[in-house]
Amino acid sequence: MIWLAGNRPNLNGVASLSLQDPSNQPLNGRVRFDNVSLRRGGTAVFEGLSLDLPEQRIGIIGNNGSGKSSLLRLINGLLLPDGGSVTVCGYDTKAHRRELPRLVGFLFQNAEHQILFPTAGEEIAFGLREAGTDARNAEKKAAGILAANGCSDWLHRPVQELSDGQKQRLCIFAIMAMQPQILLLDEPFASLDLPTRKAISKQILSAPQQVIMASHDFDLLARFERIIWLDGGRVVADGAAGRILADYRRSVLGESELADVS
Ligand SMILES: Nc1ncnc2c1ncn2[C@@H]1O[C@H](COP(=O)(O)OP(=O)(O)O)[C@@H](O)[C@H]1O
Numbered sequence: 001m002i003w004l005a006g007n008r009p010n011l012n013g014v015a016s017l018s019l020q021d022p023s024n025q026p027l028n029g030r031v032r033f034d035n036v037s038l039r040r041g042g043t044a045v046f047e048g049l050s051l052d053l054p055e056q057r058i059g060i061i062g063n064n065g066s067g068k069s070s071l072l073r074l075i076n077g078l079l080l081p082d083g084g085s086v087t088v089c090g091y092d093t094k095a096h097r098r099e100l101p102r103l104v105g106f107l108f109q110n111a112e113h114q115i116l117f118p119t120a121g122e123e124i125a126f127g128l129r130e131a132g133t134d135a136r137n138a139e140k141k142a143a144g145i146l147a148a149n150g151c152s153d154w155l156h157r158p159v160q161e162l163s164d165g166q167k168q169r170l171c172i173f174a175i176m177a178m179q180p181q182i183l184l185l186d187e188p189f190a191s192l193d194l195p196t197r198k199a200i201s202k203q204i205l206s207a208p209q210q211v212i213m214a215s216h217d218f219d220l221l222a223r224f225e226r227i228i229w230l231d232g233g234r235v236v237a238d239g240a241a242g243r244i245l246a247d248y249r250r251s252v253l254g255e256s257e258l259a260d261v262s
């Protein structure tokens with residue numbers, strides 16, 4: 001799978017950005033949570049959460065309401081911490097919120113909330129223009145991106161004619177066109193059929209960006225370097241995929257049911 005024909009994100013940029021820490025502090029990762037507290041609607045979601053997130057692919061698991069979406073939204077600046085700090089490529093999200101859209105691409109759970117334009121070509125071209133491509137080249141490049149991913153026929157098609165999975169894929173193309181350093185994916189497989197899941201999984205595994213993904217797709221997460229398991233806003237387990245996924249399964253299903261499904 002080719003991500004973006006002739007338009008792969010500049011990985012040198014990733015390396016050099018990670019060295020540009022405005023506070024001149026040494027960086028342990030592209031994303032760092034330092035003693036973060038967050039309240040939402042009167043509920044304490046996080047208290048004293050500290051995390052360094054340097055790995056290329058990180059999965060976030062946990063039951064509904066455990067804080068997965070809140071964690072991702074703290075990274076893209078949609079939420080700001082009430083206490084402590086979140087740092088992205090060296091930029092404190094509170095002090096440098098305007099830097100975040102160019103660093104972080106966020107895939108919403110529902111593609112309908114993301115798509116702004118009437119056709120797939122226009123949606124991708126917008127991302128390209130945001131990343132600095134002029135309008136005429138943006139259109140050409142958008143067509144190239146769709147062609148490279150076997151979706152040439154989407155170029156002028158009304159977005160509303162695409163299926164949910166196709167819309168989700170379109171959102172990924174548009175985000176990638178903006179060449180972010182980090183991809184944040186919030187349960188990207190909700191309501192997708194198997195072939196679309198497969199296509200998106202492939203794209204996630206071949207993306208040159210850092211990927212931080214909330215998901216319960218264990219087959220895909222098994223190939224990630226690190227899994228963080230949240231429960232009630234706390235990290236209950238954090239480490240290599242094999243061990244954490246097995247522990248989570250055991251905890252949710254119980255030993256006997258696990259034997260039944262295996
Ligand atoms: N818009 C909101 N307003 C108030 N509280 C919210 C909102 N969204 C989520 N929460 C609360 O924040 C906590 C974490 O939710 P969330 O991050 O959405 O968890 P997850 O993504 O793991 O399901 C939950 O207690 C939830 O009720």
Ligand SMILES: [Mg+2]
Nearest residue numbers: 068069070186
């Ligand atoms: Mg969520």
